[in-house]
Amino acid sequence: MTVQNIIDHIETLAPLSYAEGFDNVGLLVGNRSTKVTGVLVTLDTLEAVVDEAIEKKCNLIVSFHPIIFSGLKKITGKNYVERVIIKAIQNNIAIYAMHTALDNMFDGVNGTICNVLGLENRSVLIPQKSTIKKLTTFVPIANAELVRQALFNAGGGSIGNYNNCSFNVDGTGSFKGNESSNPQTGTKGVLHFEKETQIGITYPKHVEKGILQALFASHPYEEVAYEITTLENMNQHIGMGMVGELPEAMEEIKFMLFLKEKMNVSCIRHSALLNKPIKKVAVLGGSGAFAIDNAIGVEADVYITADVKYHEFYKAENKIVIADIGHYESEQFTKNLLVEQLKKKFHNFAIILSTTNTNPIKYL
Structure with a gap:
């Protein structure tokens, strides 16, 4: 088991293209080819x-928050970030973080809060925005099913609860190869007409590399004709924050006690x-004051988030209750989610939930 094996699975759960x-x-620290002795999962x-x-013989730390956030010009141990990097390197420990990639997943940070509530x-x-793409390609009719299936297998054609979705139109394509060409059908230098199927599929942007590999591997033509378009369609499975409903409406004070x-x-x-x-509850783990207007826009009764500043509470404008529960507190269950998902894949491997409390804020 290598660091890269662990990363490959994490990035199926939270593709970095959505960060x-x-x-x-x-991967912030370490070598992808290093053999993993154990994985420690933490928030920070x-x-x-x-x-x-x-102590627990783990040489890979999977962290929600990235320890390196801005550029480092020197690593001398003068602050907590540099000291962590030095100690990790000295002890051959790799550090991986996914942060907003997981924030933007439907079953990620905010989905976990919804589960708890x-x-x-x-x-x-x-x-x-811009998370859905469309591929249009043109294939000889005899090869259309092979190409279509290859695209489906690569993750294309999935729309909500449906998969293997495509739109197909039969027509006639034309081409004439030059003297350097090697056409699969027709003769070089001669205008050729071929009965073709136009295949159109949509796909999430993070699978684009695999989609193109599948297209080129399955398509019979020497030069593959295709078009890729980024769609403006709303993707209700990727994005910041979530909104949901309580099974039964609750009086405000009772809800606050329930939330605590x-x-x-x-x-x-x-x-x-x-x-x-x-009744209607909006949530956004971590610093979420930027989404107060969005929570009001969906007519939520309460907005649960963290790091709200003094003047930002005025944005409630008697339209919503803003509830700041603390940054660490809003994301505290994230590491449990990661441990659960990693253990499902690597069930005979040491996946350990960190017991270190990394909350920098204390309450008297």
């Missing part, structure tokens, strides 16, 4: 976490209560 542009995700990679990895009828709060219990928090900072039942 936000500002983020720093992927601190020195204490590296020490825990050493028992929310139903879920949808993405802010769908990520379920999310295991000692206090909640919130905007003014509105004296109306809570």
Whole structure:
């Protein structure tokens, strides 16, 4: 088992192509070909976490947050980031982080919060744009089924709860190869007409490399004619935050107490209560003040997030209750999710949940 084997599985759960542009995700420290002795899963990679990895004989740390976020010009140990990097390298420990790639997954950070709160009828709060692509290609009719199936096998043609979706139109294609050509049908230098099927499929952007490999491997032509278009269609499975509904509406104070219990928090900072039942709930783990207007736009009764600043609470405008439960607290169950998913794949391998509390905020 190598570091790359673990990474390959993580990136089926949270493809890095969906991470936000500002983020720093992927393998941050280490060699992909290193044989893994054990995996320690954590929310943050601190020195204490590296020490825990050493103690538990884990040479790969899978961390939600990236320890390296901005550029490092020197690594001298002058701050906590540099000390972590030095200690990890000295002890041959690799560090991998997925952060907003997992934030944007339907069953990721925010889906986990929804599970904890028992929310139903879920949808993405802010769908990520430009995540759906369309491939159009032209294939001899006799080869159309082979090419179509290859594209399906590569992840093309999946729409919501349906797969193997395509649109097909039969027609006539024309081409004339030059003296350097080697046409599969027809004769070089002679205009040729071929009965073809136009195949159109959509696919999520993270499988594009595999889609093109499948197309070129299965298509009979020397020069494959194809078009790729980025669609504006909304993708309700990729994006920041989620919105769902409680099975039954709850009175505000009762809901706040329910939220404290379920999310295991000692206090909640919130905007003014509105004296109306809570039914529709928007959530966004981590720093989510930027999505207050989105939560209001979907007519949520409460918006659960973290790191809301003083003046940002005014944005509630008596339209919604903003509940700040703390950054660590909103993401605390993420490492449990990662351990669960890794153990499903590598069930006979050491996948260990870190017991180090990395929350930098303390409450008196």
